[in-house]
Amino acid sequence: MNASQPVSRRDFLRKSACAVVGSVLAASGGAEEASELIIDIHQHCNYGGKRDAQYQQIGSARTDEELVAHQRAMKVSKTVMLPAGSPVIRPSTHTGFSNGLEGTCAGDESCMALAGAHPGEFYFGSNEVPDLEEAPATIEKYLKKGAVCIGEQKFGVECDSPQMEALYRLAAEYQAPILMHWQYGTYNYGFDRFYKMLERHPRTNFVGHAQTLWAHIDKDCKDDPKNLYPRGKITPGGWTDRYLSDYPNFFADLSADSGHNALTRDTDFIRPFLVRHQDKLIFGSDCSDKSGHDMTCTGWMTIRSVRELAASNKIERKLLCENARRVYRL
Ligand SMILES: [Zn+2]
Ligand SMILES: [Zn+2]
Numbered sequence: 001m002n003a004s005q006p007v008s009r010r011d012f013l014r015k016s017a018c019a020v021v022g023s024v025l026a027a028s029g030g031a032e033e034a035s036e037l038i039i040d041i042h043q044h045c046n047y048g049g050k051r052d053a054q055y056q057q058i059g060s061a062r063t064d065e066e067l068v069a070h071q072r073a074m075k076v077s078k079t080v081m082l083p084a085g086s087p088v089i090r091p092s093t094h095t096g097f098s099n100g101l102e103g104t105c106a107g108d109e110s111c112m113a114l115a116g117a118h119p120g121e122f123y124f125g126s127n128e129v130p131d132l133e134e135a136p137a138t139i140e141k142y143l144k145k146g147a148v149c150i151g152e153q154k155f156g157v158e159c160d161s162p163q164m165e166a167l168y169r170l171a172a173e174y175q176a177p178i179l180m181h182w183q184y185g186t187y188n189y190g191f192d193r194f195y196k197m198l199e200r201h202p203r204t205n206f207v208g209h210a211q212t213l214w215a216h217i218d219k220d221c222k223d224d225p226k227n228l229y230p231r232g233k234i235t236p237g238g239w240t241d242r243y244l245s246d247y248p249n250f251f252a253d254l255s256a257d258s259g260h261n262a263l264t265r266d267t268d269f270i271r272p273f274l275v276r277h278q279d280k281l282i283f284g285s286d287c288s289d290k291s292g293h294d295m296t297c298t299g300w301m302t303i304r305s306v307r308e309l310a311a312s313n314k315i316e317r318k319l320l321c322e323n324a325r326r327v328y329r330l
Pocket of ligand 2: 285290292293299
């Protein structure tokens with residue numbers, strides 16, 4: 001499914017749910033409650049722990065109970081949990097550096113278990129290191145168990161490698177979007193030529209995430225691809241803006257510091273950007289704090305920025321709820 005396809009009855013009912021419940025709440029309470037239905041497509045189990053020089057976890061990370069409390073503090077009603085791949089030592093994991101998604105994030109079983117304990121509130125993705133021989137089979141196993149997406153794909157591989165194309169085909173087959181962490185020189189190489197994959201896999205929904213994706217809303221960023229958190233004024237015409245405009249199967253995840261930086265660095269550019277891509281931008285948090293509110297929580301700040309910058313309530317609803325419902329079929 002993609003943004004250009006006609007709206008099915010099921011999608012229509014989902015869309016209505018985002019808006020109707022909002023107006024019921026608006027009638028009974030304030031503006032805060034009216035905007036309460038929020039879907040978060042980007043969180044992790046066992047997030048935020050420390051690691052030693054061999055990338056082994058030291059001490060504790062955020063617990064499942066703390067994660068659930070964090071999501072409820074952000075007033076998120078549905079959350080997609082993204083697993084890490086298997087911990088392996090090979091070039092695609094930068095000899096272990098990228099295990100646990102470059103941290104302590106847990107794998108498929110943990111995410112599925114959390115979703116199982118909170119039906120209707122938590123969902124899970126399916127993941128594996130893409131150049132492991134068994135990766136497609138492992139990912140398909142969890143898709144069959146109800147995973148709603150593939151990812152977070154955060155590995156040192158070419159974006160047009162045969163191994164990644166096998167995952168793109170699985171994503172199309174199961175109508176499950178694939179979420180990719182774009183970071184120049186480290187994860188998913190070749191953002192400049194990624195349009196070839198968007199063209200070759202039109203039935204696959206791709207959700208872009210992270211530094212290089214957001215840096216490239218700025219055309220001038222091409223002059224220094226290593227600058228992962230560019231600041232200041234944006235020159236229109238970046239690759240990300242073009243991919244979002246030209247390809248109905250390309251979406252962008254607003255999560256993390258990279259997404260928040262993009263929202264806030266040049267509000268004159270970003271206000272029309274949110275209008276232009278109102279059917280393509282999807283809220284995610286990807287933060288490892290325990291509070292779920294105030295300036296300690298990137299997700300909370302991103303929700304606040306979306307509400308400040310969206311040109312209408314309708315667009316705000318799309319970014320915080322409806323686009324996720326449609327693309328993830330929640
Ligand atoms: Zn993440
Ligand atoms: Zn947070």
